[in-house]
Amino acid sequence: MRDPLNDSYYIASAGECAADAPLMSDIKADICIIGGGFTGLSAAVACAEAGFDVVLLESEQIGFAASGRNGGQMIPGFNMAATDLIKLVGEDVGQQLCHLAMSARDRVHARIERHNIDCDLQHGHIHLAAKKNDFAYLEDEVAFSDRLLGVGEAVLVAPTDIDRYVNVSGYHGGVYVPKGGHLHPLKYARGLKRAAKSAGARIFEGSRAASITEGEKVVVRTISGSVTARYVFLACDAETGDLAPKAGRYTMPVLNYIIATEPLGEERARALIPSNAAVSDSKFVLNYFRLSADNRLLFAGGEKYTPKPPEDIAAFVRPYMLKLFPQLLDTRIDYAWGGTVGITVNRLPHIGREGNKLFAHGYSGQGVLLTTLVGEVLAEMLKGDSRNFNLFEKIPHRAFPGGKLLRTPTYVAGMLYSAMMDRL
Ligand SMILES: Cc1cc2nc3c(=O)[nH]c(=O)nc-3n(C[C@H](O)[C@H](O)[C@H](O)COP(=O)(O)OP(=O)(O)OC[C@H]3O[C@@H](n4cnc5c(N)ncnc54)[C@H](O)[C@@H]3O)c2cc1C
Numbered sequence: 334m335r336d337p338l339n340d341s342y343y344i345a346s347a348g349e350c351a352a353d354a355p356l357m358s359d360i361k362a363d364i365c366i367i368g369g370g371f372t373g374l375s376a377a378v379a380c381a382e383a384g385f386d387v388v389l390l391e392s393e394q395i396g397f398a399a400s401g402r403n404g405g406q407m408i409p410g411f412n413m414a415a416t417d418l419i420k421l422v423g424e425d426v427g428q429q430l431c432h433l434a435m436s437a438r439d440r441v442h443a444r445i446e447r448h449n450i451d452c453d454l455q456h457g458h459i460h461l462a463a464k465k466n467d468f469a470y471l472e473d474e475v476a477f478s479d480r481l482l483g484v485g486e487a488v489l490v491a492p493t494d495i496d497r498y499v500n501v502s503g504y505h506g507g508v509y510v511p512k513g514g515h516l517h518p519l520k521y522a523r524g525l526k527r528a529a530k531s532a533g534a535r536i537f538e539g540s541r542a543a544s545i546t547e548g549e550k551v552v553v554r555t556i557s558g559s560v561t562a563r564y565v566f567l568a569c570d571a572e573t574g575d576l577a578p579k580a581g582r583y584t585m586p587v588l589n590y591i592i593a594t595e596p597l598g599e600e601r602a603r604a605l606i607p608s609n610a611a612v613s614d615s616k617f618v619l620n621y622f623r624l625s626a627d628n629r630l631l632f633a634g635g636e637k638y639t640p641k642p643p644e645d646i647a648a649f650v651r652p653y654m655l656k657l658f659p660q661l662l663d664t665r666i667d668y669a670w671g672g673t674v675g676i677t678v679n680r681l682p683h684i685g686r687e688g689n690k691l692f693a694h695g696y697s698g699q700g701v702l703l704t705t706l707v708g709e710v711l712a713e714m715l716k717g718d719s720r721n722f723n724l725f726e727k728i729p730h731r732a733f734p735g736g737k738l739l740r741t742p743t744y745v746a747g748m749l750y751s752a753m754m755d756r757l
Pocket of ligand 1 (some may be wrong): 367368369370371372373390391392393394395396397398399400401402403404405406407408540541542543568569570571572575576589590591621671672673674693694696697698699700701702704
């Protein structure tokens with residue numbers, strides 16, 4: 334049956350890719366990775382390159398969930414202002430985390446180059462201030478980033494200069510990050526899969542991990558086989574709670590939707606976004622958009638805090654697009670899809686370990702770059718250098734209140750309130 338959430342432009346444009354066979358026997362490995370999104374794949378490449386015997390289990394196909402459906406926006410840093418991060422974890426740890434997060438972009442570029450991944454890579458990201466106060470906030474961030482990371486990592490854009498980057502009105506300025514950008518996420522995921530396999534990782538698709546038995550060795554069981562390993566790494570993002578209920582309490586699934594217009598032609602597309610940068614704004618329920626390699630506008634706006642998607646995703650997102658780009662009134666929408674974003678209370682990723690069970694989830698809408706970093710940090714840790722992994726573990730997190738059944742309604746009330754404040 335056709336899945337309306339998975340009718341994406343990415344599937345239509347990524348080309349054919351043969352799936353790997355499911356796990357059909359009992360095997361051994363050094364590390365069993367559960368989840369074939371960016372986190373699991375990056376960990377698989379990095380661990381296999383470091384000499385570990387790696388098995389990766391993916392319940393569907395590689396890139397099936399958020400990693401194959403996202404906006405493709407490469408947004409450097411965390412989904413929290415650096416100044417706030419430092420307030421949260423202190424000057425020393427905060428600065429180290431900022432440097433680490435900023436290294437993610439170079440790591441993704443290195444992967445793309447080293448493994449020759451053709452994924453429609455483009456440079457530049459601009460974040461727009463929806464309110465005057467937001468612009469003042471961005472000014473502080475840019476000054477801070479100049480001090481911490483060096484001048485030019487982030488460039489303040491005055492309200493009158495916005496149209497050099499993107500042709501929208503109603504914003505109060507922005508910040509342009511040349512080291513940001515965008516890519517075709519499904520092509521990147523498949524490129525990582527090829528890289529992991531050529532480094533020696535064994536990948537099984539259609540292989541849902543049903544249970545984990547803990548002990549000196551962990552045993553991960555699927556319906557038709559098992560993996561006995563020294564470590565298990567849960568890279569299931571929004572689904573972590575199914576296998577690790579304790580860690581799962583720290584993330585909340587939120588559905589988010591994207592549409593792709595018909596191809597607009599280069600001239601019309603560039604009239605919308607002259608810089609060809611990825612664009613996002615500071616609204617609580619943010620708009621984010623960019624051009625595709627074949628000159629479509631890929632636009633995301635609106636969130637729905639219920640487990641059920643809207644009947645007609647295109648009709649749900651289109652008004653947000655038309656509000657910014659009324660000139661697209663007659664433009665056809667060719668694709669509309671959605672996916673689950675795993676978010677944490679503070680919007681920072683939740684990364685840690687419970688014995689030999691390791692996990693990383695909750696990138697809160699900013700996982701395109703951070704996931705590759707996390708996979709590499711995991712491999713460093715297994716090799717004996719846990720400095721960077723420990724840094725992530727120093728981020729304090731709060732579980733969502735209310736347990737599995739109650740946390741959704743409690744959270745929905747909070748999100749709706751914030752969205753309403755946004756409109757006011
Ligand atoms: C619509 C949308 C738009 C987004 N836009 C952006 C963006 O523009 N920029 C950005 O930085 N981030 C964005 N994100 C967030 C980003 O996509 C995620 O943070 C990132 O992809 C998470 O990668 P992951 O590998 O941790 O998880 P996922 O990609 O969710 O992968 C987890 C995998 O685990 C598998 N799995 C789950 N349970 C099991 C099991 N029991 N056994 C085996 N396999 C299992 C799933 O099938 C899935 O393939 C967006 C997310 C969504 C949904």
